[in-house]
Amino acid sequence: MSGTLCIDGIAVPFSDGQTIIEAARTAGVYIPYLCHRLGYAPYGSCKLCTVKVNGRTNTACTMPAADGQTVISNSPDLQHDRQRITQMLFVEGNHFCPSCEKSxxxxxxAVAYHQNMLDNHYPHFYAQREMDASHPDILIDHDRCIFCNLCVRASKEKDGKEVFGIAGRGIHKRLVINSPSGKLKDSEISVNDEAAHVCPTGAILVKRSAYLAPIGERIYDGHPISEVACEKAVIRAGEASGYPSCDPTKLTDAPQQNGGPDSHYAATMPPAPDIKHGR
Amino acid sequence: MRHGDATQRPSNSTMNSFIESVLAEADYKPERLLPILRAVQAQYLHIPQAAIEQLAAALHIPRTQIIAVAEFYSFLHLTPQGRYDIHISDSITDRMLGKEKLLNYLAEKLRVKVGEVRADGLVSLNNTSCTGMCDQGPAGLVNGYALTRLDHARIDVIAKLIEQQAPLSDWPPEFFAVEEPIRKPGLLLNQPFENGAAITATFARGLTETLAEVDSSNLRGRGGAGFKTALKWRTCAQQTTTPHYVICNADEGEPGTFKDRMLLDLYADQVFEGMTLCAAIIGSVQGLLYLRAEYLFLYEQLQRVLKRRRDSGLLGRNILGHSGFDFDIEIRMGAGAYICGEASAQIESLEGKPGIPRVKPPNSVICGYQRKPTVVDNVETFFAATHIAVQGGPWFAEVGTAQSTGSKLLSISGDCARPGIYEYPFGTSIEEILRDCGADDVLGVQVGGPSGTFISNRELQRRIAFEDLSTAGSFMVFNNSRSIFDIVQNFTDFFAHESCGFCTPCRVGTTLLKNQLRKIIEGNGAAVDLEELNEICLVVKNNSHCGLGDSAANPILSTLASHPELYLKQLKQSNFTPGFDLDATLAVARRMAQRDDDAAHLSQVEN
Incomplete structure (x- = not known):
């Protein structure tokens, strides 16, 4: 099935089997995400891509696109919640961007910048997590794991190995390694596996590659994630509006200007989500 | 009764052959991982590393799946528990019956800290979520078996029996007695029934015609969500993918609910018969009963009921002589996880995985157990369907309201003279129910458990109905001596404990809610903290993956609405309060500097 759906007032075509997030991305409309990746089984855990589909809440990365859908993604309420969800990920683990080689x-x-996240907002959990540096080529810094499951899916679906799993319940979730010792060195992983390169944070890193690209020449140094994530390498937010707009009377919630906050890049920044009481 | 034997370290070959026998009993099916791990836990008091290796190889599943399952369920462990493993039910109703004092007394008597294993490995003690004995608490579990009506005298005896290492079979049977106090039977509980009558009626009338009767009865799911049963069955029947499965959801985990316990204890035939006629209608040969771990005491007797039904031709091949109608039921036990009451999480659990709710669409009626079309219904739904098959749809639809037909079983507990099981036509007011169960001086009622609604004494004219107060059956009464904060805190802690952790807003948000609520209740909150509490509630509610996250903030939201003055009274008249203990934060620095003088301590900032 193919057809057209309407995202924030923009008519977006989709092809057979596409989810809302992929239809949007192909059309240059960015919906934030962390646990999603093109070509991987949809998972839907980070909840950043939460949108309203015909008035009902759903995740854009799991919801199949359907003809005539009305999707709200860029509303003040949804952007506010996305900022809060990002902050939740920051306080749950231990993320020190200035000293992180993945910066x-x-x-x-990059999503935090996109969501105009200026502080952690919530009290830190100070999680105590151990590092696994046992493997000669690959390092796991559990402090930075956000349980997106991408390494689990990469190892299973792409590498055919099942090196990773997620165990624990609730706030005690943890990434576990499929090896007799529980250490990465005793697993089947190799540095050429997709699982070694798929981590959206700095939790799984390839050793001795941290500064091959110097600061200033990295993926999100020049362009915000909203541009990088869209299929054509750089689509300026304004160009996306080249798609015909759809009937605004169908919208149940007024969209903000297309393109999202991206406050530290764009002059056309919509009002920042209301931060009532910074600490 | 099963009783772990870990007095000496098992030799590898002993463990090897034990696990081999467990695997053989489970037919080497990876979907039976939970029963397999339950057996290993019962034998070795934990899931040993060597067992993980052996199971992973034999079942062709990754170790990580076994570790994930062992860590997900409350009653499975990767480190050894005591030979007597005791859990005390931490439902608010148990607390109201003096549970906290009893737990401390028990810990003192047994010389073990709550949450720990005694050094000699004889006993471990812990809290657990509601065990479904709110009408006869304070309650607990010993090696999985229900203990009821705990008091100081019983704890003295229990402590002595444990020190003597007496097997559970030598303990006084009254300690394990579970009563089923049916205080007010109604439409269904009063209905006489003969085994096989519903199956006979179904075939006599015709399968399509019987589905039409279920349709005209307007029966809606009794688990709380209220989806129309006939629509679910028809959708499943129409799926061309085969096989189809029938699952009876007996994971009655909502604190304060125990009506399914009673149905399975006293009316099991009528529940199994409902599953059987559902199987006839949707075209299924395999049924599963997912029984919560806390109801282990029912397991053997339910197996006997199933055997009797097989022996009398009510299960098995060509049921009651209807050529080609084959159906059987397997009982699978849970292992302690509230989330497995959610249908798709239950299906994951039945497949031998952690109980994490699936992404929808697709719905489980289209893609359920083993990715096949599956009907998952509550115990009470099947029980009602049995009687509808015999009596017809209009008989049922005459009772109740237009949108909520028939009757509802309520589990009533808390501050009332007559706790127990009550059956009411839908549309009955809270006021009338409170009169019947002997509740006075009422502060409020929690209808539908922690995930339901708190009704203050100003709203007692409201009614039990899908269109007003929807409930899976929990009905907890509080009198004016109770503190609303005790209730809300117990419920909020419960959700944080039971969150599966799959999605960010629920995993992190329920812990944030727990901490933020504590900050305010303990008098450390300022006005902004109350705003913040409300905001976290909304983020969790509006963005979570499933019903748990959707309702986790309900206790706070509904009491913020009904009793805002209570929260306001707790607030500090201060502009800033740290969210953490300054002095405790310095502990590491003090240890490193080997100092403990006055100057190495900080007091909280006050202004």
Missing amino acids: GNCQLQ
Whole structure:
């Protein structure tokens, strides 16, 4: 089935089997996400891509696109909640961007910029998590894991190995390794596996590659994630509005200007989500 | 009764052959991982590393799946528990019956800290979520078996029996007695029934015609969500993918609910018969009963009921002589996880995985157990369907309201003279129910458990109905001596404990809610903290993956609405209060500097 859906007032075509998030991305409309990746089984855990589909809440990365759908993504309420969800990820683990070798290449950091996240907002959990540096080529810094499940899916679906799993319940979730010792060195992973490169944060890193790209020349240094994530490498937010707009009377919630906050890049920044009481 | 034997370290070959026998009993099916791990836990008091290796190889599943399951369920452990593993029910109703004092007394008597295993490995003690004995609490579990009506005298005896290492079979049977106090039977509980009558009626009338009767009865799911049963069955019947499955959801985990316990204890035939006629209608040969771990005491007797039904031709091949109608039921036990009451989480659990709710669409009626079309219904729904099959749809639809037909079983507990099971036509007012159960001086009622609604004494004219107060059956009464904060805190802690952790807003948000609520209740909150509490509630409610996250903030939201003055009174008249203990934060620094003088301590900032 193919057809057209309406996202924030923009008519977006989709092809057979596409989810809302992929239809949007192909059309240059960015919906934030962390646990999603093109070509991977949809998962839907980070909840950043929460949108209203015909008035009902759903995740854009799991919801199949359907003809005539009305999707609200860029509303003040949804953007506010996305900022809060990002902040939840920051306080749950231990994320120190200034000293992290993934800085500039990190999707979590880039999404935080996109959501105009200026502080952690919530009290820190100070999680105590151990590092696994046992493997000669790959490092796991559990402090930075956000349980997006991408490494689990990469290892299973792409590498055919099942090196990773997520165990624990509730706030005690943890990434576990499929090896007799529980250490990465005793697992089947190799540095050429997709699972070694798929982490959207700095939790799984390839050793001795941290500064091959210097600060300033990294993925999100020049362009915000809203541009990078869309299929054509750089689609300026304004160009996306080249798609015909759809009937605004169908919208149940007024969209903001297309393109999202991206406050530290764009002059056309919509009002920042209301931060009532910074600490 | 099963009783772990870990007095000495098992040799590898002993464990090897034990696990081999468990695997054989489970037919080497990876979907039976939960029963397999339950057996290993019962034998070795934990899931040993060697067992994980052996199971992973034999079942062709990754180790990580076994670890994930062992860590997900409350009654499975990767480290050894005591030979007597005791859990005390931490439902608010148990607390109202003096549970906290009893727990401390028990810990003192047994010389073990709550949450720990005694050094000699004899006993471990912990809290657990509601065990479904609110009408006869304070309650608990020992090696999985229900203990009721705990008091100081019983704890003295229990402590002595444990020190003597007496097997559970030598304990006084009254300690394990579970009563089923049916205080007010109604439409269904009063209905006489003969085994096989519903199956006979179904075939005599015709399968399509019987589905039409279920349709005209307007029966809606009794688990709380209220989806129309006939629509679910018809949708499943129409699926061309085969096989189809029938699952009876007996994971009655909502604190304060125990009516399914009573149905399975006293009316199991009528529940199994409902599953059987559903199987005839949707075209299924395999049924599963997912029984919550806390109801282990029912397991053997339910197996006997199933055997009797097989022996009398009510299950098995060509049921009651209807050529080609084959159906059987397997009982699978849970292992302690409230979330498995959610249908798709239950299906994951039945497949041998952590109980994490699936992404929808697709719905489980289209893509359920083993990715096949599946009907999952509550115990009470099948029980009602049995009687509708015999009596017809209009008989049922005459009772109740237009949108909520028939009757509802309520589990009533808390501050009332007559706790127990009550059956009411839908549309009955809270006021009338409170009169019947002997509740006076009422502060409020929690209808539908923690995920339901708190009704203050100003709203007692409201009614039990899908269009007003929807409930899976929990009905907890509080009198004016109770503190609303005790109730809300117990419920909020419960959700944080039971969150599966799959999605960010629920995983992190329920813990944030727990901490933020504590901050305010303990008098450390300022005005902004109350705003913040409300905001976290909305983020969790509006963005979570499933019903748990959707309702986790309800206790706070509904009492913020009904009793705002209570919260306001707790607030500090201060502009700033740290969200953490300054002095405790310095503990590491003090340890490193080897200092403990006055100057190495900080007091909280006050202004």
